[in-house]
Amino acid sequence: VFLARNGKTDPVSAPRSARDRVRQELTREILEVARAQLARDGAAALSLRSIARELEMSPSALYRYFSSRDDLLSALILEAYGSLADCAEEAAAAARRLGGVGAWPAVSRAVRAWAIAHPHEWALVFGSPVPGYEAPEATVIPYARIAAALVGPLAAGGPEGQLNTTAAGLLRPDTLAAAVQPVAEALLPGLPTAVVARALGGWAALIGIISLEVFGHWRNTVLDPGSLFDQVMADQARALGLSGEAG
Amino acid sequence: VFLARNGKTDPVSAPRSARDRVRQELTREILEVARAQLARDGAAALSLRSIARELEMSPSALYRYFSSRDDLLSALILEAYGSLADCAEEAAAAARRLGGVGAWPAVSRAVRAWAIAHPHEWALVFGSPVPGYEAPEATVIPYARIAAALVGPLAAGGPEGQLNTTAAGLLRPDTLAAAVQPVAEALLPGLPTAVVARALGGWAALIGIISLEVFGHWRNTVLDPGSLFDQVMADQARALGLSGEAG
DNA sequence: TGTACATCAGTGAACGCGCGTTCACTGATGTAC
DNA sequence: TGTACATCAGTGAACGCGCGTTCACTGATGTAC
Numbered sequence: 001v002f003l004a005r006n007g008k009t010d011p012v013s014a015p016r017s018a019r020d021r022v023r024q025e026l027t028r029e030i031l032e033v034a035r036a037q038l039a040r041d042g043a044a045a046l047s048l049r050s051i052a053r054e055l056e057m058s059p060s061a062l063y064r065y066f067s068s069r070d071d072l073l074s075a076l077i078l079e080a081y082g083s084l085a086d087c088a089e090e091a092a093a094a095a096r097r098l099g100g101v102g103a104w105p106a107v108s109r110a111v112r113a114w115a116i117a118h119p120h121e122w123a124l125v126f127g128s129p130v131p132g133y134e135a136p137e138a139t140v141i142p143y144a145r146i147a148a149a150l151v152g153p154l155a156a157g158g159p160e161g162q163l164n165t166t167a168a169g170l171l172r173p174d175t176l177a178a179a180v181q182p183v184a185e186a187l188l189p190g191l192p193t194a195v196v197a198r199a200l201g202g203w204a205a206l207i208g209i210i211s212l213e214v215f216g217h218w219r220n221t222v223l224d225p226g227s228l229f230d231q232v233m234a235d236q237a238r239a240l241g242l243s244g245e246a247g
Numbered sequence: 248v249f250l251a252r253n254g255k256t257d258p259v260s261a262p263r264s265a266r267d268r269v270r271q272e273l274t275r276e277i278l279e280v281a282r283a284q285l286a287r288d289g290a291a292a293l294s295l296r297s298i299a300r301e302l303e304m305s306p307s308a309l310y311r312y313f314s315s316r317d318d319l320l321s322a323l324i325l326e327a328y329g330s331l332a333d334c335a336e337e338a339a340a341a342a343r344r345l346g347g348v349g350a351w352p353a354v355s356r357a358v359r360a361w362a363i364a365h366p367h368e369w370a371l372v373f374g375s376p377v378p379g380y381e382a383p384e385a386t387v388i389p390y391a392r393i394a395a396a397l398v399g400p401l402a403a404g405g406p407e408g409q410l411n412t413t414a415a416g417l418l419r420p421d422t423l424a425a426a427v428q429p430v431a432e433a434l435l436p437g438l439p440t441a442v443v444a445r446a447l448g449g450w451a452a453l454i455g456i457i458s459l460e461v462f463g464h465w466r467n468t469v470l471d472p473g474s475l476f477d478q479v480m481a482d483q484a485r486a487l488g489l490s491g492e493a494g
Numbered sequence: 495t496g497t498a499c500a501t502c503a504g505t506g507a508a509c510g511c512g513c514g515t516t517c518a519c520t521g522a523t524g525t526a527c
Numbered sequence: 528t529g530t531a532c533a534t535c536a537g538t539g540a541a542c543g544c545g546c547g548t549t550c551a552c553t554g555a556t557g558t559a560c
Contacts (some may be wrong), residue, residue: 015357019502026503044291049546060548061504069547111535127375129462131289139258140467169485176478179471200469201456205448208455215376222447224331224426231423232448239415239486266523266535273536298515307515316514416552 011143027065029055038076042120043130046073047156080121081142085112088149091191103153104237105230108206111146114230115210123213126207150206151199154240155188164241167194196242202236209233265320272311275333276302278322285323289367290377293320321383327368328389334361335396350400352477352482355453358393361458369461373454395434397453398446401487402435411488442487449483456480 033054038046048069052105066072091110093173095103129135152165170176170193177184177193184196209232212218213225222228237243250305281299285293295316299306313319337356342350376382416424417440419445424431424440431443456479459465460472469475484490 017557022401023503042375044378047546048548056296058505059546060506060550063548064503108340125377126462128370130290131291143464169481169490171477171481172474175474179474180469182468182470197475197478198482200475201452201482204456204459204479205452206455207459208453209448209451211373211458212451212454217373217375217390221429222427223429223450224422225418227422227426228444228447230418231444232451234416234418235448235486239482243416264524270536294513295515305538306513307539310515311536332496 015168020047023065029071030062030065031079034072034076035079038124038156039118039120043073043076046076048072070133073130073133077124077135078138080118080124081146081182083118083121084114084125084148085142085145086110087111087147088234091154102237102242103140104150104202104242107150107232108233109230111150111206112210112213115214119214122210126211127215141191148205150203152186153242154195155200162241163191164196164198164239165192165195167192170194170197198240202240205232206234270312277309277312277319278326281319281323283352285371286365286367287447289344290320290323290371293323294318313406317380319378320380323386324371324382325389327365327371328386328393330368331358331361331372332389332392332396334358335393337348339396339399349451349484351397351487351489352480354397355480356477358397358453359457359460362461366461373458374462394431394450396465397450398434399444400489402436410442411445411486411487412439412442414439417441428475449487452479452483455461 013090030051033051034046037054046069048062049059052062062072068188087110088107091107092103095101095106124130167173173193176197180193180196181199183200184191184193188199189194209229213222213229220227236244264328281293284298285303286321293316296306297311297429298319303309309319309361334357335354339350342353343433344350371377414420420433420440424482427443427447430447431440435443435446456476460469460476465472481490
C-alpha cells in the first residue's frame with residue numbers, strides 16, 4: 001500500500017545514511033501538513049498541490065514519498081485510528097489505576113473528547129465512507145483496540161463482579177449468538193450472548209451520540225451535550241451492570 | 248433558498264398555462280435524475296453537467312430551474328428527509344393500528360430498512376456534513392417528524408402505561424433537565440427528565456447502530472446485523488418500559 | 495584519498511479532466527389590446 | 528381573430544478553476560573500487 005519509505009530497509013529501522021534521515025523527516029513533515037489540512041478542511045479538500053504549496057516544493061516531488069493521493073489519505077486515516085485508539089487505551093489504563101468508577105464512563109468520555117477535538121478525523125473514522133476510496137485493511141487493529149478499551153473490563157466481570165448476565169428478553173438466542181460470534185470470541189470470550197449484544201448496543205449508542213453531536217444534530221435541541229452524554233453512558237453502564245450502585 | 252419554480256404564483260398552486268405545466272414536469276424530471284445520481288454515486292459526485300447530459304440538454308439550461316448546484320442539493324436533502332419521515336410515520340401508524348408490540352420496534356426497523364435501501368441519502372442526513380455546505384433550515388420539520396414517530400408513543404405512557412419513569416441513577420438532575428429542555432417541551436411534554444434522557448439514548452443507539460451497519464463497520468464483525476439490531480432495539484424499548492413483558 | 499558510476503530528490507512544464515457558472519443569443523409561448 | 532410586444536426556455540461558446548499525475552531533466556548524495 002505505502003511506497004517504501006526507506007528504500008529497501010525495514011521501514012522501522014534506524015536510518016542509515018543522512019539521506020535516509022532527511023527522507024524520514026520530510027515524510028513526517030508532509031504528514032504533519034496533511035494532517036493539519038485534514039483537520040481544517042476535511043478529507044475531501046485534501047490536495048497534494050496545496051500540501052506542496054505549503055511546503056514550498058513542487059507537487060510532483062510528493063510522489064517521492066507517497067505514490068498517490070489515496071496513499072497519503074490512507075496514512076492519515078491510519079494515524080487517526082491510532083490516535084483515537086491511544087486515547088481510549090490511556091483512559092482505560094488511568095481508570096484501572098484509579099479503580100472505582102470503572103472504565104466505561106472514563107473511556108467513553110475520552111472518546112467523545114477526542115471526537116470534539118478532531119471532528120474531521122472522527123468523520124473519517126465513523127462518518128460516511130469517502131466514495132470511491134477503500135480504507136486500508138490495517139484499520140482493523142486500532143479499531144479493535146478502541147472497542148477493547150471500552151468493553152474489555154466486561155471480560156473481567158465488571159468492577160465488583162456484578163456484570164448483568166441475565167438473558168431475559170433475548171429474541172432468537174441462537175441466531176443472535178451466531179450473528180455476534182466474531183465479537184464474542186475476540187473481545188468477550190466466555191460471556192453470554194446477552195452481554196455481547198448489550199455491549200454492542202452500548203458501542204452503537206456511544207458512536208451514535210458522539211456523531212449526532214459532532215455532526216451538528218443537537219443544534220437547538222440538546223443545549224448541553226456533555227450532560228446528556230454522561231447520563232446516557234451511565235444508563236448504558238448500568239444496563240451492563242457496570243455501575244457503582246447496585247445494578 | 249429555491250428559485251421560484253412557478254414564476255410569481257404560489258409554488259403549490261395548480262399550473263395555469265401549458266408552459267407552467269411543462270416547467271413543473273421538467274423540474275420533477277431533473278430532481279428524479281439527480282436523485283438517481285445521488286443514490287448511485289453519493290452527494291459529492293452530484294454534478295449539474297452530468298444531469299444535463301442525462302437529460303440531453305445544455306448545462307446552462309438547468310439554471311432556469313435551480314439557481315445553483317447547492318440549491319439543487321438542498322432540494323434533494325429535503326426530499327430525503329421527507330422520504331425518511333414519511334416512512335417512519337407510516338410504520339408508526341401501522342403499529343398503532345395493529346396495536347400490541349408497540350411503535351418502537353416497528354419504527355426503528357422501518358428506519359433501518361430505509362437506510363439500507365438509501366445508503367447515500369442516509370449519509371446525507373446522518374453522516375458527516377458536506378464541508379462548505381449548510382443544510383437548509385427546513386430540515387428541522389421532517390427531522391422532528393422522524394423523532395416524533397419513534398418517541399411519540401412515550402408521551403402516551405407506553406402500550407400499557409408501563410413507562411419506566413424511575414429516576415434512579417440520574418446524575419445532576421437539574422443540569423440535565425436544562426440540557427434537554429427543548430426536546431422535553433416539543434416532543435415529550437410532561438414526562439420526567441429521566442425518560443427524556445433515556446429516549447435520547449435510544450435515539451442515539453438507533454442512529455449509531457444503523458450508521459455502523461450502513462457505513463460498513465460491521466464487516467467481519469457482526470455477521471447478521473438484523474438480529475443484533477432487533478435485540479439492541481428490544482433492549483432499548485425495555486429500558487424505556489415499552490416492552491410487552493413486564494419492565 | 496580519489497575517481498567513476500549508480501541512486502535518488504526535486505524541478506518545471508505539460509496533459510487532460512470535469513466542473514460551476516456567465517452571457518449574448520434565438521425562437522417559441524403567452525398576453526394585452 | 529389578429530397584431531405587437533413581453534416573457535421565458537433553452538443553446539452554445541467561453542471563462543477560469545484546481546486538481547492528480549507523468550515525464551524528461553538537473554544536480555546532489557551515496558557507494559564501490
